[in-house]
Each structure stands twice: as structure tokens, then as C-alpha cells.
Amino acid sequence: xxxxxxxxxxxxxxAKRGAxxxxxxxxxxxxxxxxxxxxxxxxxxxxxxxxxxxxRTFGLGFIAADIWNPVREKFGAxxxxxxxxxxxxxAMLIGIPIAFGVALFITELxxxxxxxxxxxxxxxxxxxxxxxxxxxxxxxxxxxxxxxVEPALIASLGELPGIGVLFAGPPLGIGVLTAGFILAVMxxxxxxxxxxxxxxxxxxxxxxxxxxxxxxxxxxxWRVVLPYARVGVIGGILLGLGRALGxxxxxTFVIGNSHHINASILQPGTTISxxxxxxxxxxxxxxxxxxxxxxxxxxxxxxxxxxxxxxLMLIRLQRQAGS
Amino acid sequence: MDLYARRRxxxxxxxxxxxxxxxxxxxxxxxxxxxxxxxGIAAIGPALFTQTTPPPGSTGGLxxxxxxxxxxxxxxxxxxxxxxxxxxxxxxxxxxDSRFGEVVRFVNDILxxxxxxxxxxxxxxxxxVHMGHFSAWAGxxxxxxxxxxxxxRTTEDMLRLVPDSLREAAAALGAPRWxxxxxxxxxxxxxxxxxxxxxxxARISGETAPLLFTALNNxxxxxxxxxxxxxxxxxxxxxxxxxxxxxxxxxxxxxLLITAAILVLSITARVLASxxxxxx
Numbered sequence: 001x002x003x004x005x006x007x008x009x010x011x012x013x014x015a016k017r018g019a020x021x022x023x024x025x026x027x028x029x030x031x032x033x034x035x036x037x038x039x040x041x042x043x044x045x046x047x048x049x050x051x052x053x054x055x056r057t058f059g060l061g062f063i064a065a066d067i068w069n070p071v072r073e074k075f076g077a078x079x080x081x082x083x084x085x086x087x088x089x090x091a092m093l094i095g096i097p098i099a100f101g102v103a104l105f106i107t108e109l110x111x112x113x114x115x116x117x118x119x120x121x122x123x124x125x126x127x128x129x130x131x132x133x134x135x136x137x138x139x140x141x142x143x144x145x146x147x148x149v150e151p152a153l154i155a156s157l158g159e160l161p162g163i164g165v166l167f168a169g170p171p172l173g174i175g176v177l178t179a180g181f182i183l184a185v186m187x188x189x190x191x192x193x194x195x196x197x198x199x200x201x202x203x204x205x206x207x208x209x210x211x212x213x214x215x216x217x218x219x220x221x222w223r224v225v226l227p228y229a230r231v232g233v234i235g236g237i238l239l240g241l242g243r244a245l246g247x248x249x250x251x252t253f254v255i256g257n258s259h260h261i262n263a264s265i266l267q268p269g270t271t272i273s274x275x276x277x278x279x280x281x282x283x284x285x286x287x288x289x290x291x292x293x294x295x296x297x298x299x300x301x302x303x304x305x306x307x308x309x310x311x312l313m314l315i316r317l318q319r320q321a322g323s
Numbered sequence: 324m325d326l327y328a329r330r331r332x333x334x335x336x337x338x339x340x341x342x343x344x345x346x347x348x349x350x351x352x353x354x355x356x357x358x359x360x361x362x363g364i365a366a367i368g369p370a371l372f373t374q375t376t377p378p379p380g381s382t383g384g385l386x387x388x389x390x391x392x393x394x395x396x397x398x399x400x401x402x403x404x405x406x407x408x409x410x411x412x413x414x415x416x417x418x419x420d421s422r423f424g425e426v427v428r429f430v431n432d433i434l435x436x437x438x439x440x441x442x443x444x445x446x447x448x449x450x451x452v453h454m455g456h457f458s459a460w461a462g463x464x465x466x467x468x469x470x471x472x473x474x475x476r477t478t479e480d481m482l483r484l485v486p487d488s489l490r491e492a493a494a495a496l497g498a499p500r501w502x503x504x505x506x507x508x509x510x511x512x513x514x515x516x517x518x519x520x521x522x523x524x525a526r527i528s529g530e531t532a533p534l535l536f537t538a539l540n541n542x543x544x545x546x547x548x549x550x551x552x553x554x555x556x557x558x559x560x561x562x563x564x565x566x567x568x569x570x571x572x573x574x575x576x577x578x579l580l581i582t583a584a585i586l587v588l589s590i591t592a593r594v595l596a597s598x599x600x601x602x603x
Contacts, residue, residue, distance in 0.1 A: 018499030018502075019499065021499060021501055022499045022500045022501050024501075025500070025501035025504070025505075026413075026417055026500070026501075028409060029409045029410065029412045029413035029416070029417060030413055030417070031409075032405075032406050032409035032410040032413065033409075033410040033413040033414060033418070033423075033424075033427050034427075035406060035410065036410050036427055036430055036431050036434065036471065036472070036475065037426070037427060037430055039434065039468060039471075040430045040433070040434060042445060042449060043437075043441060043442070043445040046444070046445045046448035046449055047441070047444065047445070047448075049448070050444070050448050097344070098344045098347055098348065099344075100341075100344070101340055101341035101342075101343065101344025101345065101347075102341070102344050102345045102348050104337075104341040104344075105341040105342055105344065105345040106345070109338060109341060109342065110345075118345070120593060121349060121352065122345070122348050122349070122352075124352060124586065124589065125348065125351065125352050127525060127526075127585055127586065127589040128352075128355060128529075128582060128585070129528075129529025129530065129531070129556065129581065129582070129585065130529070130531065130532070131529060131531045131556050131559055131560060131578070131581075132355065132359065132529070132578050132581070132582050133355070134560070134563070135559060135563045135574060135575070135578050136354075136355050136358055136359070138563060138564075139358075139362070139563075139571075140354075140358050185348075185351050188348055189348075192348070216330050216331065216333070216334035217334055217337070217338060218333055218334040218336075218337035218338070219330070219334070221337075239436060242436050243436060245438070246437065246438020246439070246440065246441065247438070248438065248439065248440045248531070248532040249531045249532055249556075249560065252560075253563070253564070273438060273440045273532070276440055276444070276532075277440065277532060277535055280444075280447075280535065280536055281535060281536060281539065293444060293448070296440070296441055296444045299438060299440075299441065300437070300438070300441050303436075303437060303438055303441075304433060304437075307432075307433050307436050307437070308429075308433060310436075311429060311432050311433065
């Protein structure tokens with residue numbers, strides 16, 4: 001009898017210790033999960049505090065002012081914002097169709113044994129660091145663009161009324177178009193890998209029914225796969241856009257860092273991230289530094305909105321696939 | 324032309340274009356890698372690993388930058404891995420359907436794609452300004468912050484692949500929850516979690532933008548974590564943008580080195596993942 005109660009006591013003791021250790025472990029993991037939230041709050045707080053002096057001095061007009069004069073301490077964000085949006089737009093115009101083609105090829109066309117190696121190889125494009133794209137863009141792509149692509153663009157599209165201004169000026173190689181093109185190559189693996197995942201969620205029964213009715217592969221993709229996967233495709237595109245907006249080093253190498261808004265995409269420009277990379281450590285004076293941080297804040301707000309939308313789209317797709 | 328022929332031609336055109344797009348993607352990878360090899364191989368030699376970065380016009384290597392990159396990557400991994408794994412554990416084991424878990428997951432995914440230069444600005448404001456100088460510590464923290472979301476995400480995904488029956492079996496034997504997680508779930512998911520860590524290391528070892536404002540750069544050999552430290556990406560940036568031919572050669576050498584290291588890491592990670600015991 002006594003042995004039994006001693007045993008029970010030991011078990012109770014063990015359970016109590018186990019429960020205490022459990023609570024401690026749970027609390028530990030909770031703290032680190034909380035840390036993830038705190039990092040985001042910290043980023044927002046640091047950017048807002050750092051940007052305050054500039055926003056106080058220039059007010060909301062900071063966003064719309066096209067001026068960047070460190071000597072006279074007059075700053076406005078319009079040129080970098082414009083450059084960020086235009087380079088990303090070019091990247092999307094080139095990148096989306098290509099990413100779509102790659103995803104289509106891998107999911108619908110290529111033989112099964114080739115799928116995995118091919119997908120992995122395309123994803124390696126995302127593993128190459130941005131600085132490598134930068135150095136490559138500066139020494140290889142920019143001279144090529146200057147020598148062959150831009151003269152051809154100027155001679156053909158540059159002559160047209162209206163859109164001609166987009167392709168005006170001398171061929172420099174360094175400029176908004178080259179930056180946008182490099183961005184397109186960089187976001188390609190992100191967009192295509194999400195499109196691929198999304199295409200694969202389309203139930204085979206749907207596709208088979210369409211094929212059975214005599215549809216061609218192109219028709220199946222256009223009429224069945226795309227409508228079914230629409231939300232996910234948009235999510236993937238937004239995710240790629242978020243990447244393109246904030247991409248720094250590759251753009252810094254080839255955009256030319258000029259704070260002038262130029263209608264021609266062949267001319268140098270700047271983006272928010274390129275301005276930060278080029279000027280931040282050399283900025284003299286609190287107002288200059290603060291203006292650069294304010295640029296960072298604007299970039300963060302833009303990418304946050306784009307990425308949040310992307311995430312919401314992908315969550316919606318998950319629910320749809322789950323139900 | 325009849326309807327059938329037209330549909331077939333459209334189909335062929337679409338298929339051809341999509342094959343072309345794939346070839347285009349592969350072409351860029353090949354182009355970048357070939358250029359790196361062609362330009363970088365000239366700089367690879369013993370001097371690259373034994374001498375420090377030279378002033379323009381004299382010979383030298385990248386020893387201090389290589390050391391700095393390795394040191395900061397190791398430090399960042401030591402900070403980022405436990406943080407990411409514990410946070411990922413919380414999401415997978417304690418917060419599967421909770422509102423708080425959903426918020427953390429959402430924020431983590433935003434951080435995963437947030438521009439790395441913003442992380443650099445944050446660490447500059449939070450650490451560099453208060454310390455009064457750039458330092459290797461600040462660089463390592465910035466890299467760790469970039470690393471954490473990757474580890475959180477893969478840890479959670481991998482733990483979720485572990486069948487609940489394993490957890491129930493351990494719990495039925497009387498193991499407390501933490502033992503179930505550490506001794507059973509971790510052990511079952513360890514390959515996948517390791518893959519995540521390797522991918523995260525690959526990602527941070529080439530990051531440049533966050534180091535510009537935190538670790539800065541150092542022309543000389545320095546092992547002081549409280550001082551600015553040289554690192555490959557920033558040296559590549561500085562040397563490639565310079566007008567000196569010998570600096571540019573060194574930049575190519577560094578670029579080749581870093582790309583080779585990252586490709587080896589990513590491919591190892593993928594091979595490891597394909598060995599993983601639980602498939603999605």
C-alpha cells in the first residue's frame with residue numbers, strides 16, 4: 001500500500017515538473033514568435049522617427065516635389081518614386097509574359113522527368129545575389145544594350161509620334177530601361193514558381209473534361225487553368241512586384257543615379273533603393289539623412305501594401321483549394 | 324482556313340512561345356554564370372585568399388573581405404537559427420488555428436519579401452546611431468533579421484508535415500508536450516529544417532544592401548566585432564564601380580567566389596530536401 005502511494009506521488013511529481021517545463025517551453029517559443037511582430041513594429045517605428053525631421057520640414061509636399069539638392073538642403077521624393085514605379089512597371093511588362101511561359105511549359109508541356117530539374121534550374125535564378133546581377137549588368141548587359149538595342153529602338157520606335165519621347169536621346173546603356181530589364185530577369189523565378197504551384201492546384205478532372213471536348217492545350221490553359229487559378233496568379237505577380245520595387249543593388253549599378261525625371265526610358269534615373277544605397281553613408285547633415293530615411297519609409301509603405309495584397313490573394317486561393 | 328487549322332496553329336504558336344520563354348530564362352542563367360567564370364577565373368589564386376584588399380594600382384586579395392563575410396554570416400546564423408526555429412515551432416505546434424498565429428504568419432511573410440535595404444535602415448537607426456559607429460555586430464544583426472523569416476517559414480512547414488499520429492503516440496506514452504516536440508517532431512523534421520537554414524544562409528551570404536549602412540567596409544584586416552568590417556558584397560560593389568582595372572578584376576573574382584558558394588549551398592539544400600522523410 002505504501003509503495004503504491006509513493007509511486008503515485010512520484011508520478012504526480014513528474015507530471016507537475018513536466019507541466020512546468022511545458023509551460024516554460026511554450027512561453028519560450030511564444031516569445032520568439034512575438035519577436036517577429038516586434039521586428040516589424042521596430043522597423044516602422046525606426047523609419048517614422050528617422051523620417052520625422054524631413055516630413056516636418058517639407059510636409060506632405062515631400063512626396064510630390066521634384067527636387068533633390070543636397071547643397072541647399074532641398075529635398076523631394078518624386079524622382080525616386082517615379083523611377084521605382086517605372087522600372088518595376090518595365091520589369092512586370094517583360095517579366096510576367098515570360099514567367100507565364102515558363103510556368104506553362106513546366107506544368108503542361110515538358111516530359112515528367114524534366115519537370116523537377118527544369119524548375120530547380122529556373123529557381124537558381126533567384127539564388128544568384130542581386131550584386132552579381134548588378135556587376136553583370138554594368139559590364140555585360142549595359143554595353144550590349146548601348147551598342148545594339150538602344151540604337152535600334154531609337155531608329156524605330158523613337159521616330160513615332162507620341163510614344164517617341166519614351167525612346168528619345170542618345171544611347172547610353174545605363175538607364176531606366178536596362179534597370180527594368182535586369183529586374184525582369186530577377187523577378188522571373190519568383191513569379192513563375194508561384195504560377196507553377198497555382199497551376200498545379202487545378203483539378204485534373206477539369207482539364208481532362210476540356211480535353212475530352214476537343215480543346216487544344218492553349219485553350220485548356222486560357223479557358224480552364226487561368227480562370228481557376230486567377231487569384232493565385234495575381235498573388236504571384238504582386239509578390240514579384242514587391243520584389244522589384246525594393247530591389248537595390250542590381251538597379252544601383254545600371255540606373256545611373258540621376259535625380260531628374262526624364263520622359264525617355266533610355267536616360268538615367270534613380271529609384272528609392274538606389275538613392276539610399278548610393279547616398280546614405282555619404283549624406284552630410286541631419287536633414288539629408290532624414291530625407292533619405294523618409295524615402296525608405298515611402299518604399300516600405302508601398303511594398304507593404306503590395307505584399308499584403310499578394311498574401312491576401314494567396315490565402316484566398318488556399319481557402320478555395322481547401323474547400 | 325478552316326476553324327480547326329486555325330486553332331491548331333494558335334496552339335502551336337502558344338506552345339512555341341512558352342518553350343521560347345523557358346529557353347530565355349535558362350539562357351540568362353547560363354550567360355551570367357559563363358561571364359562570371361570567364362572574368363573571375365583570372366583573379367582566383369592563392370593571393371586572393373592570403374592578401375588583404377589593395378589600394379588602387381597594387382596587387383592584393385580579398386582575405387579580409389572573405390573573413391568578414393564568413394564571420395558575419397556565422398554570427399547571423401547563430402542568432403537567426405534558434406530564433407527562427409523557436410518562432411516556427413510556436414506557429415506549428417501551439418498556434419495552428421489561433422488569431423495571434425495568423426497575424427505572426429502574415430507579418431513573417433511580409434518580412435520574407437520586404438526590401439533588404441529597409442532592414443539595413445532599421446538596424447542603422449536601432450544600433451549604429453546608438454553605438455555611434457558602424458560595426459560587424461550591426462551587420463550580423465541585419466543579416467539575422469533577413470534570415471529569421473526564411474527559417475520560421477520552413478520550420479513551420481516542415482513541422483506541419485510530421486503526422487499527428489507520431490505526436491499522439493509519444494503523448495500516449497506520457498511524454499510532456501515539449502518532449503514530444505523536441506524529441507519526436509524535431510527529429511522527424513530535421514532534414515527539412517536544415518534545408519531551410521541552408522537556404523537562409525545562402526540568401527544572406529550575398530546580401531549587400533543591408534551591410535552598406537551597418538558593417539560598412541574596412542580596407543584592412545580586422546577581427547574586431549565592434550568596428551566596421553570588410554565583406555565580399557560591399558567590396559564587390561565598391562571595386563566594380565571603380566575605374567581601376569585591377570580592382571574590377573578582384574570584384575569579378577569575389578563575385579565568382581560568392582556565387583559558387585551560394586550555388587553549392589542551394590543545391591545541397593535542395594538535395595537534402597529531396598531526401599526528407601515526409602513529402603508534401
